[in-house]
Amino acid sequence: MTKSHAALDWLAGQGGAMETLLAEVVDIDSGSRDSAGVDTVRERFERFFAEHDIAADLAPTDGGACLAARTGPASNGGHVLLLGHMDTVFPAGEAARRPFTVERRDGRRIGRGPGCADMKAGLVMNAFILAAFRAAGGAPLPLVALYTRDEEIGSPSGRAVIETMADGARACFNAEPGRKSGNVVKARRGGTFYRATVTGRAAHAGGAPQDGRSAIEEMARKILAWHALSSENPDITVSVGIVSGGLAVNMVAPSCEAQIDLRFGDVATGERLDAEIRAIAEACARDGLSGAVERMGGFLPVADEPRTQTLVNRYLSASRDLGHDTRAEATRSCADSGFTASLGVPTVCGAGPVGGDAHSPEEYVDLDSFVPRAQAVALTILRLAERG
Incomplete structure (x- = not known):
C-alpha cells in the first residue's frame, strides 16, 4: 500500500x-x-x-x-x-x-x-x-x-x-x-463593511424643532443614496443592514449610526464604489450636520x-x-x-x-x-x- x-x-x-x-x-x-x-x-x-x-x-x-x-x-x-x-x-x-x-x-x-x-x-x-x-x-x-x-x-x-x-x-x-x-x-464577489455616523443637534421635538438638526433625517437621505448605488449588474449590491439613533421620542435626534454592506465583482469596481460611499457619508444637506464613515472589514473577490x-x-x-x-x-x-x-x-x-x-x-x-x-x-x- x-x-x-x-x-x-x-x-x-x-x-x-x-x-x-x-x-x-x-x-x-x-x-x-x-x-x-x-x-x-x-x-x-x-x-x-x-x-x-x-x-x-x-x-x-x-x-x-x-x-x-x-x-x-x-x-x-x-x-x-x-x-x-x-x-x-x-x-x-x-x-x-x-x-x-x-x-x-x-x-x-x-x-x-x-x-x-x-x-x-x-x-x-x-x-x-x-x-x-x-x-x-x-x-x-x-x-x-x-x-x-x-x-x-x-x-x-x-x-x-x-x-x-x-x-x-x-x-x-x-x-x-x-x-x-x-x-x-x-x-x-468581494465585499466591504462600513460603519457610518451622522452628528446633528438636539432640540425639543415639539417646542423648538427648528433649532435642531436631525441626524436620523440626514441618515435617511444617505441610505437612499447608498441603496441607489446598487445596479442592474448582479455583481454590485449596496445594503444598509443596521440603523440606530436618537435619544428620546420627543427630541430631535442628535446622532445616528448605520452599517453598510457593499458587494462587488472586481477590485476596480470596489474602489470606485468605496469612494462614492464615502462621499455620500460626508456630504450633508444642511449646516449643523456632519457625517463620517469607517471601514470595519471586508474581502477581495x-x-x-x-x-x-x-x-x-x-x-x-x-x-x-x-x-x-x-x-x-x-x-x-x-x-x-x-x-x-x-x-x-x-x-x-x-x-x-x-x-x-x-x-x-x-x-x-x-x-x-x-x-x-x-x-x-x-x-x-x-x-x-x-x-x-
Missing part, C-alpha cells in the same frame, strides 16, 4: 470521529466578538493536533491568536494552505439553545447546530486531512492548516495572518461549506481566472475518480479565499463538507459528505505533488 492510498483509506474510516469532534465544537459559542469562545474552539483543535503528533503554533493578531498546524516536509514555500475560520455569526447562548443534533433527510444523515456548516465542519475536515497524512507516514508536500477568528466580520485582524501564511503557497483550499448542489466554488481554474479542474478530476459528480460554480457571497486568490495563489473555495442555510436556524451539514470531501482534497494534494 502506498502512502497515498494509506491516507485515503485512513480517512475512509474516520466519519464517526469527524462527527464527534464536530459535535464538540458546534456546542461551543464562538461569535466573532466572543474572544473567549473562539479561544475555546482553538484550544480544542490544539488538543486534536497534539493527540495526532502534529505541530501547531499560535499566530497572534490584534484580535487574538489564530492557530497554524503544519505537517509534511519543511519548506519556505511551495506549501498547500488549508484555510478555515473558527467564528460564527451567532450570539452567546445559541449553542445551548440549539445544540448539535443529527437527523435523517432523504436517506442521508444531517447535522444541525449553530455554525455546523459555516464552517466548523470545514475546520474538522482540515484537521483530519493533516492527521491522515501523518498517519500514512507523511505528507508529500508541506501542508499548513490555518484557523482564523474573525471572518464573519470581514477578517479585520485575520487578513494579515492569512496573507502571511499564503505567501509562497502553491495552492489553497478554503473549507467553506460545499454548495447545496455539492459543487465547489470557483469565483466569489476570487476571480474566475486560468490559474484558479486549473486547480479547480484538478480537484474535480480527483473527486470524479473517487466516484462523485462534483462541479464548480460562482457565488455572490464573500470569503477569506479572496485574500489568497488576490496574491496569485490558485484557490478552491467551498471545499468543505456540503451544507446549506448558513447564518440561520435551519443551517445544516451533510454528514455523509465528510469523508468524500476530505478524500477529494487529499487526493488533489497527492496529485499536485506528483506533478511537481
Whole structure:
C-alpha cells in the first residue's frame, strides 16, 4: 500500500470521529466578538493536533491568536494552505439553545447546530486531512492548516495572518461549506463593511424643532443614496443592514449610526464604489450636520481566472475518480479565499463538507459528505505533488 492510498483509506474510516469532534465544537459559542469562545474552539483543535503528533503554533493578531498546524516536509514555500475560520455569526447562548443534533433527510444523515456548516465542519475536515497524512507516514508536500477568528466580520485582524501564511503557497483550499448542489466554488464577489455616523443637534421635538438638526433625517437621505448605488449588474449590491439613533421620542435626534454592506465583482469596481460611499457619508444637506464613515472589514473577490481554474479542474478530476459528480460554480457571497486568490495563489473555495442555510436556524451539514470531501482534497494534494 502506498502512502497515498494509506491516507485515503485512513480517512475512509474516520466519519464517526469527524462527527464527534464536530459535535464538540458546534456546542461551543464562538461569535466573532466572543474572544473567549473562539479561544475555546482553538484550544480544542490544539488538543486534536497534539493527540495526532502534529505541530501547531499560535499566530497572534490584534484580535487574538489564530492557530497554524503544519505537517509534511519543511519548506519556505511551495506549501498547500488549508484555510478555515473558527467564528460564527451567532450570539452567546445559541449553542445551548440549539445544540448539535443529527437527523435523517432523504436517506442521508444531517447535522444541525449553530455554525455546523459555516464552517466548523470545514475546520474538522482540515484537521483530519493533516492527521491522515501523518498517519500514512507523511505528507508529500508541506501542508499548513490555518484557523482564523474573525471572518464573519470581514477578517479585520485575520487578513494579515492569512496573507502571511499564503505567501509562497502553491495552492489553497478554503473549507467553506460545499454548495447545496455539492459543487465547489470557483469565483466569489468581494465585499466591504462600513460603519457610518451622522452628528446633528438636539432640540425639543415639539417646542423648538427648528433649532435642531436631525441626524436620523440626514441618515435617511444617505441610505437612499447608498441603496441607489446598487445596479442592474448582479455583481454590485449596496445594503444598509443596521440603523440606530436618537435619544428620546420627543427630541430631535442628535446622532445616528448605520452599517453598510457593499458587494462587488472586481477590485476596480470596489474602489470606485468605496469612494462614492464615502462621499455620500460626508456630504450633508444642511449646516449643523456632519457625517463620517469607517471601514470595519471586508474581502477581495476570487476571480474566475486560468490559474484558479486549473486547480479547480484538478480537484474535480480527483473527486470524479473517487466516484462523485462534483462541479464548480460562482457565488455572490464573500470569503477569506479572496485574500489568497488576490496574491496569485490558485484557490478552491467551498471545499468543505456540503451544507446549506448558513447564518440561520435551519443551517445544516451533510454528514455523509465528510469523508468524500476530505478524500477529494487529499487526493488533489497527492496529485499536485506528483506533478511537481
